[in-house]
Amino acid sequence: MTASHAPGPPVSGSYPQSFVSSPATICASRRRIAGDAVRHARDFCRERFPDGPGFANGSRMTDLSRTLAATADRITIALDAVLPRPQGPEARLFSAMRYAALGGGKRLRPFLTLEAGRLFEADETALLRTACAIECVQTYSLVHDDLPCMDDDDLRRGQPTTHKAYDEATALLAGDALLTFAFELLADPQTHPDPKMRCLLVTGLAKAAGPTGMVAGQMIDMAPSAEDGAGDDLVTITRMNRLKTGALIGFAVEAGCLLGAASDEARQALARYAQDIGMAFQMVDDLLDVEASAEELGKGAGKDAAAGKVNFVTVLGADGARARVRMLADQAKAHLAVFGPRAAVLAALVDYIVERRR
Numbered sequence: 267m268t269a270s271h272a273p274g275p276p277v278s279g280s281y282p283q284s285f286v287s288s289p290a291t292i293c294a295s296r297r298r299i300a301g302d303a304v305r306h307a308r309d310f311c312r313e314r315f316p317d318g319p320g321f322a323n324g325s326r327m328t329d330l331s332r333t334l335a336a337t338a339d340r341i342t343i344a345l346d347a348v349l350p351r352p353q354g355p356e357a358r359l360f361s362a363m364r365y366a367a368l369g370g371g372k373r374l375r376p377f378l379t380l381e382a383g384r385l386f387e388a389d390e391t392a393l394l395r396t397a398c399a400i401e402c403v404q405t406y407s408l409v410h411d412d413l414p415c416m417d418d419d420d421l422r423r424g425q426p427t428t429h430k431a432y433d434e435a436t437a438l439l440a441g442d443a444l445l446t447f448a449f450e451l452l453a454d455p456q457t458h459p460d461p462k463m464r465c466l467l468v469t470g471l472a473k474a475a476g477p478t479g480m481v482a483g484q485m486i487d488m489a490p491s492a493e494d495g496a497g498d499d500l501v502t503i504t505r506m507n508r509l510k511t512g513a514l515i516g517f518a519v520e521a522g523c524l525l526g527a528a529s530d531e532a533r534q535a536l537a538r539y540a541q542d543i544g545m546a547f548q549m550v551d552d553l554l555d556v557e558a559s560a561e562e563l564g565k566g567a568g569k570d571a572a573a574g575k576v577n578f579v580t581v582l583g584a585d586g587a588r589a590r591v592r593m594l595a596d597q598a599k600a601h602l603a604v605f606g607p608r609a610a611v612l613a614a615l616v617d618y619i620v621e622r623r624r
């Protein structure tokens with residue numbers, strides 16, 4: 267692998283030391299965090315999409331999207347506070363980690379952890395730190411997913427992919443560092459005073475992210491032929507997506523349940539909800555790859571077909587995939603019935619997942 271050693275956007279400025287959530291601080295912090303990284307992204311997008319902003323979601327702000335945006339800001343600020351600042355000879359690594367993690371993203375998985383945990387009045391700091399750990403894993407998975415040896419993408423979250431902004435070696439290492447940092451966060455007593463709880467969180471995230479979860483799904487996705495384990499039947503695609511996307515979404519919900527000491531009945535209901543939205547989420551991702559533009563998505567469009575990927579759309583057809591998404595959405599909401607109106611936000615999130623354009 268040849269590293270081009272592009273300079274990458276400098277990341278500088280002073281950062282908040284603790285988790286904060288006042289709106290004024292969020293706005294100020296977002297501007298500061300964004301700083302040079304966002305200017306860099308904006309230049310890139312202007313050049314690439316002269317007719318549009320490229321990474322602004324122009325849709326009307328609904329109550330849920332406002333809540334999602336506020337949570338995304340909260341996660342960005344929390345990540346900003348915990349991620350290492352660029353300094354010393356390894357500054358480039360820290361800068362790339364921050365570039366990937368602070369640059370954007372819907373923060374859907376952290377949102378699920380926070381909302382699931384709130385159903386059981388879990389401690390907010392524990393939820394927030396756990397949500398940050400999960401988002402570090404999500405970010406790492408995208409940094410690696412975009413590498414030339416995987417999906418070879420140059421746009422992510424509305425900005426150049428990490429290996430484009432920096433170089434391949436730095437992106438690889440930034441991904442490694444985000445993954446391992448996630449476990450450091452979870453193992454820290456600041457996340458939870460009870461070592462047994464920390465151990466449950468660490469184990470749960472490892473299982474969801476590793477060889478029994480996301481990485482296994484990514485391997486199946488990369489397999490070039492049926493001989494290597496890939497197949498184009500619905501059973502194989504369903505299993506692949508349960509692993510590559512469903513496992514982390516499932517753990518995001520499960521973590522909220524763990525931290526809230528939810529009953530077995532509640533955990534089961536939410537696990538089923540997570541399974542349905544995880545599947546629907548990836549189906550919509552596959553549909554959007556065909557139907558949406560790079561401007562809307564903030565990432566490359568039409569990539570799956572160009573790479574000859576087998577996914578829900580190639581197996582079910584677009585109409586078939588849409589019909590299945592609707593069925594899964596109804597089913598996901600039905601699993602929430604046991605919580606009544608307390609789960610209204612999680613129910614609204616189902617519609618967001620179905621209707622999203624990004």
Ligand code: IPE
Nearest residue numbers: 371372373374423511548551
């Ligand atoms: C992208 O996930 C990868 C998939 C599992 C389809 P998201 O669409 O949640 O990406 P971000 O985190 O918002 O960028």
Ligand code: IPE
Nearest residue numbers: 407408411417480510511551
């Ligand atoms: C990747 O799926 C899911 C991960 C585990 C990273 P995709 O390759 O379809 O995700 P996008 O479309 O690049 O976001």
Ligand code: MG
Nearest residue numbers: 411416417487
């Ligand atoms: Mg991929």
Ligand code: MG
Nearest residue numbers: 411412417419
């Ligand atoms: Mg990809």
Ligand code: MG
Nearest residue numbers: 551552555570
């Ligand atoms: Mg995709």
